Amino acid sequence: MEKERTDLTIRLETTTLTDDQIITVADFAKEVAGGLETAEEDFEARRHIIDLLNVQVTLAIKGKR
Numbered sequence: 001m002e003k004e005r006t007d008l009t010i011r012l013e014t015t016t017l018t019d020d021q022i023i024t025v026a027d028f029a030k031e032v033a034g035g036l037e038t039a040e041e042d043f044e045a046r047r048h049i050i051d052l053l054n055v056q057v058t059l060a061i062k063g064k065r
Contacts, residue, residue, distance in 0.1 A: 031052065032049055032053070
C-alpha cells in the first residue's frame with residue numbers, strides 16, 4: 001500500500017498544473033470563446049479554432065460485405 005501511495009502521489013504531483021500552465025489554459029479559453037461568435041459566419045475563423053484545439057477526426061465507414 002505504501003508503494004501504491006507513493007506512486008499515486010508522484011503521479012498527482014506530475015499532473016498538477018503550474019500557475020503558468022493555468023494562465024496559458026485560461027488565455028487559450030478566452031481566445032477560443034472570443035472567436036466563437038465570429039466563427040459561426042466565418043469559415044477561416046472556424047478553421048483557426050479547430051487548429052488551436054488540435055482537433056483530429058477519424059472517419060470510419062462500415063460498408064456492406
